[in-house]
């Protein structure tokens with residue numbers, strides 16, 4: 001087990017744990033800004049980057065290309081690595097194993113920011129790697145792999161993390177890499193603000209449609225609106241006020257989603273500034289028969305409700321629907337999903 005030695009600094013490399021859509025996006029932006037980055041990932045994604053390099057495009061028309069020689073890739077956390085910052089970017093089912101690997105390899109006190117959706121990850125990382133300085137984080141935008149080695153950011157926003165002294169020196173580094181990050185005294189409200197938006201993920205996944213097309217379907221929007229209303233009611237009872245992460249305040253989201261589509265297009269024009277290619281990554285998981293993050297998202301609503309002695313039957317039905325989904329099943333259209341949810 002490595003000894004703590006000197007404290008990690010912003011001159012040390014960044015370690016990306018889980019070089020998938022979000023990990024390779026963050027790692028690629030940092031590498032393009034000449035920050036030393038080690039990206040740990042699976043052979044499939046690493047081999048694609050070894051063959052094609054990494055191309056990062058975005059909805060604002062940006063395009064960066066890093067040839068393979070500019071990428072430092074590894075299939076496990078290299079022995080003796082002393083990163084100044086680690087970004088944990090695996091999906092929720094892989095959190096504990098990835099955190100245990102970090103805990104075994106990195107010096108005590110290394111800051112590890114969870115860039116994952118949902119609220120429970122930091123606690124799980126800390127349980128698996130108690131010597132590391134675990135910080136909850138939040139990625140507001142959507143990143144999808146369009147082809148091997150090509151990632152596309154389909155929406156926009158600023159990264160966020162819980163305030164921690166180890167993060168302050170990294171803010172200018174992140175900013176220079178186009179990854180501006182805001183620090184919050186308590187990230188809970190921000191995480192819930194993101195989670196509310198993520199309640200659309202399972203709806204999107206079950207619909208089989210790209211995000212924009214799905215949001216233009218009123219029945220599918222109604223399903224998301226109903227899931228959000230239920231979550232907002234539970235949040236209201238808990239005293240948590242979810243942060244505003246979209247142009248609309250959280251409390252107004254369900255009503256706006258329920259508008260007839262021409263009005264929705266007008267009112268939610270910015271929400272619809274998603275390019276045609278964006279989709280939720282849960283859609284890929286469902287299509288490939290992988291474990292989804294529905295437990296970390298809709299499941300969090302159920303856990304909060306239960307902690308208050310309440311129920312969240314609609315989110316519970318959606319969780320059950322996703323768990324019971326076969327990858328061979330046909331996507332559900334808006335009416336089909338409404339019927340399945342009893343709406």
Ligand SMILES: NC(=O)c1ccc[n+]([C@@H]2O[C@H](COP(=O)([O-])OP(=O)(O)OC[C@H]3O[C@@H](n4cnc5c(N)ncnc54)[C@H](OP(=O)(O)O)[C@@H]3O)[C@@H](O)[C@H]2O)c1
Pocket residue numbers: 017018019020021022023040041042045075089090091092094097098101115116117118139140141142143144281293
């Ligand atoms: N994609 C987005 O738009 C987006 C936006 C905001 C937040 N997020 C959040 O970011 C997290 C990651 O999402 P993602 O879409 O980037 O997922 P992803 O594309 O599946 O990337 C995760 C990668 O990490 C790999 N991995 C898992 N355990 C590992 C380990 N121990 N060592 C090395 N690699 C490992 C995974 O491989 P396996 O598939 O073999 O496990 C996968 O290649 C999720 O919590 C998600 O909710 C995603």
